[in-house]
Amino acid sequence: MPKIVVLVKFTPDLTSDRSFLPDGTVDRAATPGRLSELDEHAAEQALRVQESGDGWELTYLTMGPDGASDALRKALSMGGDGAVHVKDDALHGSDAFATSLVLAAAIKRIGFDLVVTGMASTDAGMGVVPALLAERLGVPQVTYAGRLSVSGEAVEILRDSDTSAETVTARLPAVVSVTDRTGEARYPSFKGIMAAKKKPVETLSLADLGIDPGLVGLAGARTTVLTATRRPARTAGQLVKDDGDGGRALADFLAAQRFI
């Protein structure tokens, strides 16, 4: 049975007041978290592959503290068969290299023909974990898909760059990342939410994956945050209601600022 592994991340809500801890890591306790909205697109595209036939088995994978299981339950309520949660105190402060090391080990343990991820997380947002996973797993990277099709033993995507649109193909197994251009993600149905509660979620530690804790977390990080300074919030300026002379008022403002 071919296997899809979908990576999901539990991230601070975008609309909350996000900040840093003294050790330079994201303060995850201070803000409500959720399944990263960009990962909903990964779940959606993977579910469409599963629904197209061929008997795909779909497993979600996350790495993070206790709350991250919320992201798995949300994803499972959209569909899929089960989930794996890698949880270990030593993971706190992991950079993209440590994250990809742990996820690659978990993906190998689950077994995979296709790995589907979002284009980036909505917190750190580097957008490099899919490429790093492809490097570590030794399989093709097929990333930033605006459109995705999986047929037989190959995957084809449309990838947009600033200057061109590219069609990119590779044989499976492969790592695919999808953008928010792939289309709306489904809302979980009531039935889906109930079914998700019964789906298996396996918890793994670093020891289960045979990974040295010194290679991950703050101990293994290859970058360090020196300073994190809150920018002064922008304040609302002058608001003018248009009574026929709004265009002129805006032109006056632009002229005063020397733009015209």
Added chain:
Amino acid sequence: MPVVLVVVDAVDGSVPKPTLELLTLARRIGTPAAVVFGPAARAAVPALGEYGAADVYLVPDPQVLEHLVVPKVDALQQIAGQIGGELAAVLLTSSPEGKEVGARLALRLESGLITDAVDVEAGDPASGHAVVATESVFAASFTVTSAVTAGVPVITVKPNATTPVAEPVEPAVHEVAVELSDAATATAITDRTVRESSGRPELTDASIVVSGGRGLGGAEHFAQIEGLADLLGAAVGASRAAVDAGWYPHSNQVGQTGKTVSPQLYLAIGISGAIQHRAGMQTSKVIAAINKDPEAPIFDLADFGIVGDLHKVVPALTEEIARRRG
């Protein structure tokens, strides 16, 4: 003398402005050495020398253009090996591809990676950090400085991080034959459609950006945005809602999953200002907005806002600017 490898973000022999910015930043840390890909690579040499590239590595193998990301990583790894212990940093443009190439290279070099830097400086020698990068995070609500603590720092830099400054040298040119790994040819680019240039300034370089959103009500109304932009010499942006509706190309999207812009003036028209949009524009120097909803979040950050029907205000504004210009 430490060497800073600068990866040129074009394959047609041209040298885009963000690459000139990288060369300018590289000179703060050491001597720039540029890497250019594609059969037309040699054409880039004079412009790279103009901006201080003492060495230029040409990778003309057309296979580099026929496969995704990995051939460039193979080439850069090989060139990094040639440079050896003198290599102090690698700078790339912060595009999706630039970040992916940088990440895979850093993994192979056992180095740390910083993405989306908005500034790069040489570190204080006493601190032990060769390079300190500045980033803008959490929808630009925080400014973070960070440093790489392992290996040769690999840093991707956003466009507009600095103003390019020429410092002409006569570059030594090295042609590199790359030995491609099996992984390099695993992902094939089977078709490429090059987009036509609009003739307007690049979104990320422009000093003025005029953006349209859902409030426009249809693709045909972007003509008003373009007309105003052309009068101001501005680039045209669009909100995700407008792009998702198919009214304007994705390459013009401003926000979390599009471009980040930081112009002197950002004019938001018919854009409510969701956090995903604000993430891409709130470091703009001056923000002005037109929206019919006085409660629209965009007004919380606008220096000047007009509450009204954009279909009346935009033509009036355009006419007024044209009249004042005579």
